[in-house]
């Protein structure tokens with residue numbers, strides 16, 4: 085691949101002069117965070133297979149700085165929930181979320197994680213947002229890898245534009261409190 089085919093991430097808005105570039109700290113932090121989201125794949129069923137394809141060479145999530153998959157919640161900031169989550173599994177998912185350090189984001193991948201999908205039964209959680217806050221929902225049963233990549237790009241936009249103060253804001257504390265998460 086020649087260099088002309090490589091798209092660099094655009095710099096944030098700022099003031100450019102000879103030998104200097106001035107911008108907002110918020111924008112720099114947002115840019116760095118958005119392009120280094122480390123995923124924690126919480127895959128319980130078929131949608132997990134689509135995630136494997138998303139990570140593989142054809143779709144190559146590494147293009148977005150997300151090739152470093154973490155199975156330790158403490159070294160991940162993007163929780164990707166893929167698959168049917170039973171009510172028995174819900175406390176485990178919540179525990180994993182609680183073990184992640186701030187800032188942390190969540191993508192519900194596929195119909196099951198988003199709403200329980202076709203499993204409208206007594207044993208299946210009808211959407212992971214019953215137990216943890218969700219930032220992006222990816223529709224589909226299963227979603228194609230393109231949709232998962234689109235979900236990650238949507239999250240990148242959120243992350244890029246998030247204020248560095250959001251996590252200590254009363255609104256965010258209120259959101260966590262509504263889930264009884266400290």
Ligand code: SF4
Nearest residue numbers: 130131195196225226
């Ligand atoms: S949304 Fe469809 S493909 Fe994904 S885990 Fe549920 S049943 Fe499987």
